[in-house]
Amino acid sequence: MTPAAKRRKRGNGGFVLACLAPALVLFAVFMIVPTVNVFRMSLYTWSGFSPDMRFVGLDNFRRLLDDDQFIRAFQNTVALLVVVTVVTMGMGLFLAAIMTRQKLSGRNLYRFVLYVPNVLSVVVIAAIFSAVYDQENGLLNGALRLLSLDGLQQVWLGNQRIVLYSVAIAMVWQSLGYYMVLYMSSMSSIPEELYEASSLDGASAGKQFFSVTLPLIWQHLRTTLTFFVMSAVNLSFVLVRAMTGGGPDGASEVLLSYMYKQAYTNSSYGYGMAIGVVIFAFSFLVSLLVSRATKREPLQF
Amino acid sequence: MRRRLVLVGAAVTALGLVAGCSGGGDGSDSGKTTLKVAALEGGYGRDMYTQVIDAYKAKNPDVDVQLQISKSIEDEITPNMKAGKFPDVVVLGQGRKAALTETLVKDKALEDLTPLLTTKVPGEEKTVGDKLTGGIVGNLNTDPYGDDKTYLMPMYYSPTGLFYNKGLFASKGYKVPATWDEMFALGDQAKAQGLPLFTYPTAGYLDSYFFALLADVGGEQFYTDVMTYKQGVWQTPQAKQVLDITTKLLGYAAPTTVGYANEQDFTKNQQSILDNKALFMPNGTWIVGEMKDAPRAAGFQWGLTPLPAVTAGGKRYITTSVESVWIPGSAEHKDAAKDFIAYLYSDEAAAIFAKSDAIQPIAGIAAKLTGENADFYKVYEDPAVSALVGGFAGTAPVEGVDIKGTLFDTANSVISGDKTEVQWQTALDEASEKLRQAGN
Numbered sequence: 001m002t003p004a005a006k007r008r009k010r011g012n013g014g015f016v017l018a019c020l021a022p023a024l025v026l027f028a029v030f031m032i033v034p035t036v037n038v039f040r041m042s043l044y045t046w047s048g049f050s051p052d053m054r055f056v057g058l059d060n061f062r063r064l065l066d067d068d069q070f071i072r073a074f075q076n077t078v079a080l081l082v083v084v085t086v087v088t089m090g091m092g093l094f095l096a097a098i099m100t101r102q103k104l105s106g107r108n109l110y111r112f113v114l115y116v117p118n119v120l121s122v123v124v125i126a127a128i129f130s131a132v133y134d135q136e137n138g139l140l141n142g143a144l145r146l147l148s149l150d151g152l153q154q155v156w157l158g159n160q161r162i163v164l165y166s167v168a169i170a171m172v173w174q175s176l177g178y179y180m181v182l183y184m185s186s187m188s189s190i191p192e193e194l195y196e197a198s199s200l201d202g203a204s205a206g207k208q209f210f211s212v213t214l215p216l217i218w219q220h221l222r223t224t225l226t227f228f229v230m231s232a233v234n235l236s237f238v239l240v241r242a243m244t245g246g247g248p249d250g251a252s253e254v255l256l257s258y259m260y261k262q263a264y265t266n267s268s269y270g271y272g273m274a275i276g277v278v279i280f281a282f283s284f285l286v287s288l289l290v291s292r293a294t295k296r297e298p299l300q301f
Numbered sequence: 302m303r304r305r306l307v308l309v310g311a312a313v314t315a316l317g318l319v320a321g322c323s324g325g326g327d328g329s330d331s332g333k334t335t336l337k338v339a340a341l342e343g344g345y346g347r348d349m350y351t352q353v354i355d356a357y358k359a360k361n362p363d364v365d366v367q368l369q370i371s372k373s374i375e376d377e378i379t380p381n382m383k384a385g386k387f388p389d390v391v392v393l394g395q396g397r398k399a400a401l402t403e404t405l406v407k408d409k410a411l412e413d414l415t416p417l418l419t420t421k422v423p424g425e426e427k428t429v430g431d432k433l434t435g436g437i438v439g440n441l442n443t444d445p446y447g448d449d450k451t452y453l454m455p456m457y458y459s460p461t462g463l464f465y466n467k468g469l470f471a472s473k474g475y476k477v478p479a480t481w482d483e484m485f486a487l488g489d490q491a492k493a494q495g496l497p498l499f500t501y502p503t504a505g506y507l508d509s510y511f512f513a514l515l516a517d518v519g520g521e522q523f524y525t526d527v528m529t530y531k532q533g534v535w536q537t538p539q540a541k542q543v544l545d546i547t548t549k550l551l552g553y554a555a556p557t558t559v560g561y562a563n564e565q566d567f568t569k570n571q572q573s574i575l576d577n578k579a580l581f582m583p584n585g586t587w588i589v590g591e592m593k594d595a596p597r598a599a600g601f602q603w604g605l606t607p608l609p610a611v612t613a614g615g616k617r618y619i620t621t622s623v624e625s626v627w628i629p630g631s632a633e634h635k636d637a638a639k640d641f642i643a644y645l646y647s648d649e650a651a652a653i654f655a656k657s658d659a660i661q662p663i664a665g666i667a668a669k670l671t672g673e674n675a676d677f678y679k680v681y682e683d684p685a686v687s688a689l690v691g692g693f694a695g696t697a698p699v700e701g702v703d704i705k706g707t708l709f710d711t712a713n714s715v716i717s718g719d720k721t722e723v724q725w726q727t728a729l730d731e732a733s734e735k736l737r738q739a740g741n
Contacts (some may be wrong), residue, residue, distance in 0.1 A: 158560025248713035
């Protein structure tokens with residue numbers, strides 16, 4: 001490189017930097033600083049307002065291990081993550097495959113209907129499901145009564161063994177359409193010839209799904225899985241807060257709602273941040289594991 | 302040249318972004334004192350505040366009062382407070398979900414208002430302390446550290462207790478029970494007619510119930526012991542008796558109670574009183590306004606009774622919810638704030654508040670009430686009934702321990718059979734012990 005060209009390059013660098021600076025500053029102020037702060041605060045005891053913060057090292061984390069409610073919230077989060085991910089992914093893939101491969105009449109309508117929940121605010125969803133789950137004249141118990149299945153009626157939000165699954169159903173309902181549309185778009189980009197060729201070889205629709213569709217959209221699947229882990233952690237919080245408040249008696253508490261309770265209601269900000277760190281590490285680890293476990297040689301068509 | 306222009310453009314954009322974040326100046330340099338008042342918009346509405354402030358401004362032209370009022374005032378003032386900008390006067394009681402008042406109490410971040418009690422109300426002869434009804438200051442609600450220093454001034458007070466439908470009681474010939482034995486007898490009688498005795502909106506509403514019951518069973522000293530986490534207090538026979546009575550009462554709970562005991566559905570539990578589907582629920586006088594548009598059974602009329610006495614003729618307490626007004630320790634205009642608070646207890650201000658049913662603890666005010674309110678405030682007239690104010694004492698925050706949650710929310714599990722009374726007692730004992738250690 002000639003010296004002149006080098007100088008030119010450096011000049012460009014300054015300009016690029018100036019253009020990037022606003023975004024970088026905003027990113028640092030609103031993303032990096034708070035994240036670092038979460039980690040820092042988790043080592044302190046602080047109520048949130050007082051001028052005195054006491055450094056306690058890893059005490060907050062040690063206390064977490066003895067905290068039954070935290071462990072319960074952790075179990076609930078993991079259960080939600082597993083159940084909701086498996087069900088949403090499975091149903092999303094299945095529906096997407098049917099919608100793209102089968103010439104279903106009115107499939108645009110189905111797609112629309114399934115996608116609508118995704119644009120609703122979570123508070124609206126909570127209100128809808130409160131009506132669906134109502135133990136007396138709710139949609140669910142009402143339908144069961146109509147079918148003379150009175151024995152199956154449940155107090156959906158009052159029974160501690162069921163309430164978590166009631167929340168899970170609402171989460172699936174909310175996110176199913178979004179992932180279905182994502183998979184549909186990736187499936188429709190698979191060339192038709194592959195299906196023709198495989199059907200000439202005598203492959204059934206099921207065989208085609210597992211041997212052609214799934215391997216070819218695998219990369220999309222991996223990406224959405226990572227999305228999913230993160231959004232499920234967040235969504236479970238908003239939904240739990242709006243729908244059950246973590247009740248009855250902590251039965252539907254999830255990590256983020258417990259963190260909120262500790263950091264704000266119980267004035268243990270540092271402890272809440274320690275929970276935040278656990279959530280961060282947990283989501284990070286799960287995403288990493290998912291990404292490692294699903295790693296395949298990318299297939300192309 | 303062009304490049305330089307672009308550079309300047311980029312710099313201006315960046316500056317604009319930064320400036321946009323730091324905007325919102327004070328604009329209070331005209332020699333006037335700007336008093337920032339933050340208030341919770343509760344069931345009483347917001348008009349009464351604007352009227353009182355207008356009246357105050359008319360008397361004090363050199364003070365500008367800025368009112369910030371919201372149904373979730375904590376969310377609006379907290380960010381500024383974390384940044385060091387504090388309101389001068391805050392009208393916000395304890396027992397809110399965000400627990401801002403409690404947090405500041407735990408932090409000792411409130412201004413000592415004891416001198417205010419001996420200050421004359423502006424334009425009147427009496428001092429603030431003289432005007433207040435007896436016993437309303439000097440408890441843990443106003444003097445949170447139990448050291449005879451008042452940090453929270455009582456603002457409005459209202460009785461809480463068991464609400465029921467007077468019409469239903471008259472038509473069925475039920476008598477409002479005076480003792481727990483009568484209560485459970487009524488429970489059996491009503492059960493035979495398919496009527497559950499009890500329900501609650503959410504388990505959190507059991508606070509007034511528990512406080513009164515603790516004092517009913519063990520007297521005020523025992524109540525204070527529980528509230529200040531005396532060692533082993535939950536292992537005493539009195540504590541056992543409180544949990545015994547409660548567990549028995551929860552056995553009479555309406556089957557729908559737990560399923561509706563959440564943020565979304567709690568009004569359905571309240572509705573069951575209006576629909577004659579349950580006899581009693583613990584609540585506060587705001588229930589009248591809260592459910593005023595709800596459909597109700599024919600002949601419905603709100604009634605309020607204190608908890609039944611433990612033994613016939615025993616003393617009965619009525620938990621009195623008191624909203625508070627306080628000054629943050631870091632407020633800018635503390636003297637102006639104190640003057641404003643003193644004014645809030647003037648006859649003029651009290652009349653404005655009373656019009657919105659916000660009843661201040663000023664002696665003689667209850668006699669002027671009308672309608673349902675007159676009826677509710679009458680509960681204090683029974684000589685066997687006394688007001689009980691306060692709540693759990695403030696301690697340094699203890700990670701993972703929430704004694705209110707342990708005491709109230711467990712009721713959900715007791716009704717559904719997920720936890721036993723013994724587990725309840727053990728959990729309370731542990732939580733109380735941890736808080737005791739943090740308090741000392």
